[in-house]
Amino acid sequence: MRGAKVATSAPGGIGASVRRPDGPAKVRGEFSYAGDLTAEGMLIGVTLRSPHPHARILSVDTTAARAMDGVHAVLTVDDVPGDRHFGLVLRDEPVLADGVVRYAGEPVAVVAAVDAATARRAARAVEVVYEVLPALTDPQLALTAASVHPDGNVYRHVSYSCGDPDARGVVTVENTYRIGMQDPAFLAPEAGLARPTPDGGVAIEVATQWLHSDQKQIGWATGLPPEKVHVSLAGVGGAFGGREDVTLQTHACLLALATGRPVKIEYTREESFLAHRQRHPGTIWLRHSADADGRIVSVEGRVLLDGGAYASTSPVVITNTVTLLQGPYRVDNGRFEGWSVRTNNPSCGAMRGFGVPQAAFAHEAQLDALAAALDLDPVEIRLTNALQRGDVATFGQRFDAPTPVREVIEGLRAVPLPTGPAKAPGGVGRSAEGGTVRRGVGWAVSIKNLAFSEGHVDESTAEVSLRDGHATVHTACAEVGQGFVTVAEQVARTVLGATTVDVVQPDTLVASAGSTSASRQTMASGTAVHRACLAVRDRMLGRVARAHGLDAATLTVADGVVCAAGRPLGPVATAAPGQTFRATEHFQHPATHPLGSPEGGMYVAFGFSAQRAVVDVDVELGLVSVVQIASCQDVGTVVNPTQLLGQIEGGIVQGMGLALMEEVVVADGLITNPDLQDYLIPTIVDAPEIVSTYVTDPEPGMPHGWKGVGEPPLVTAVPVVAAAVRAATGLPLPAVPIKPEHIALGIGAAPTVTWTTPRPADPDRPRGPVVDEEPHDAPGTMAEEGAPPGP
């Protein structure tokens, strides 16, 4: 493992545990969040939602609601002046229900009134007559059932092979794995405040992840050109993917335009569950074949993700899941297929990990099953198969950047196991004390693609200025809690030697920074800021050179001081009194390409992570206490040690939540637990001790070699917790979340192990990937290939 130290070039620069600039306001309770917004003459907007997962709307009568005192507007789809449809990838989702509702919670009408109570009364007074239709709630049936949307029931079907998928070693293991629906459950429900602008446009302050995407979609619905839709970021209380899609943005703007007044919408927790996108629940069938020494010979996999009622990012997520089924392992022969489908269940989209936690849960269970079948050590089998730089992925991309899979595994191995007593399972009550508690240790390794993929442009722009040592940084990068504001400040201190840095609240007056997702903002917006700072620095040094009659090429900035040929000339703050230097710089990653394109890679970059979990399980009560999770992650470079640790710990605990307790329970299309009483996220009592170590192998092409770090900890935590619980219980546990009854009653089928006659790969088969358009089989036949159905 390489050292984690980075030379700090300026106080508070890159590599230091710089404190968040917004921290003091946050600890004082003075930081303004979207929910805190208020304006003179403000109206409150409320949404009327469908109680049915699938129904035809026979009539909507708003007369009584409109006539109520204090009601300023009641809007239905007929009041949408622009395009009635929106969506991140496909425009298939109505702004307000248009004749049909396709999920329970779909917005049908929005109301603006003088206060929330009046608005709610008015929403209840809207008379909607529904003809209830049968709800399509089984994703397997979605492939063959009548379409529940004019665009059909399949968001995307992906199928490809590489090498000879029928090659065999001495053994195959196969099983079907299930992953439940996870809610991002950011702690501040959605909120925003829209107001009409004097030019006939609209401005909205909103807690979002992607300002320009909101701007575009608000423009579609309102019919306004982008320059008349101004989006600025309000304080965001967590996001995790759940704010990537538009929810209330368009409604608030339509109401503000209709009433001529500022309109605020703030969701309740229950509405938040109904309105935003969840993590895709899925079923994954995998068959691995391996040699006697554990080397993987071939992998076959099939994935079915339930995308729910509208597309959101379902067409993109499915490719992530399918292509990364190989895990961080070398796989030369394989066949992979997947579908993301439309149902009348809640819509799913982005959530931290973006399709990869599902894949990781399945491939890591398979690696352990292979190790068990072959009587190998789970760590050794992972080392045997670890990807290395220069290997080619099943999807054809060469890993030509550092690929430290072995290094993260070895780094993790160096962390000692915890000793001594741990807290008993069962929460603060410690309900499980005594003889039925067993300890288990599990391992998991993951691969996560970083940044956007498959041709989606990944870019950002930064405007930086410097005057008398004070820097101003302006991007449209949404700060959602992750700490980009700190990184931007660190870059400005390191490159410019700035003494103070102001990171301007993001808005659409600067070009798009893309979404705060996909672990991408340090790489995209951080690099744009870095480039803009370099340009500003060069302008300043040019001025200093002219003033002193020096050659600008000999001037540098170090520790806040301008140096000539290494000798200090004077502080940056006084280098050019009263002069302002500005620059705007754009950054874009090299283009990516769709799966199967001859041009090359699907993904910008990859991050690798290894974790080891230690759990105590009360095998009679089915209760689990996660004692410790140790992590070793490939992080490129350590930009801010404290913030990095925060990303690792936060991600691990979210992944642990998916592994053990978090599930949006959907029955007949209705969410039965849309509140924090019944949807359980980990508390401080559930959180394990976390030991975090790093491999720092700089990412080529990135300043300081930095790379994204936010998603891998979550991705790995899901399989690692499951592995440890399996080790403690001896149960196969092929589904997450692992519920107490799965343990206590032993629910869940074991992998099928088949001993095979070795069959080498046919050398005439193309290395691949070979993309097929036609499905090989209906996914409903997964179980028939040998794997008994799961729970």
Add this chain to the structure above:
Amino acid sequence: MSAVENPRTDVAGGTDGADGSVTFGLTVDGTAHEVTARWDESLLTVLRDRLGVRGPKTGCAHGRCGACAVRADLGDGGHVLCACLVPAATAAGGTVETIASIGGPDGALSDVQEAFLAEGAVQCGICTAGFVTAATELLETNPDPTRPEIEAALYGNLCRCTGYGRIIAAVETAARTRRGATS
């Protein structure tokens, strides 16, 4: 953290309005207010929407997240509670201290606030006021808490960003600082 279970009826000032509203006195962060509110409104709504006191946050409005935690004396001796669970009328005549009452002298940060920043216990920060409030109360009653004691004091507060590791570190750091300062 707990809800007040028995609304008190002995507090003066509860004028019942014709529209189901009540008028009562409430002291918030040292300032006395006369509040008119619907009787079934929560203390959190009174603080945020009627008085413009925005330090306590709304995470769930159902007593499950602790983002709304305040210290309050509603005639029962005073403790940390979820403002979203307290009916406004129950708070009549009471004294409430929000995050705005926590701080060092002359506008400085308290040791707990300082430790939250130093240890990286703040990400999005929507949970922070609640955690700082609960942690401040903990250290006043137990200056040297063990990890289980910290967990028992803070398990009513949810944080979705940090995974709690830095929050525990911050409470331990604040406790150490305080013990060092007083010994």
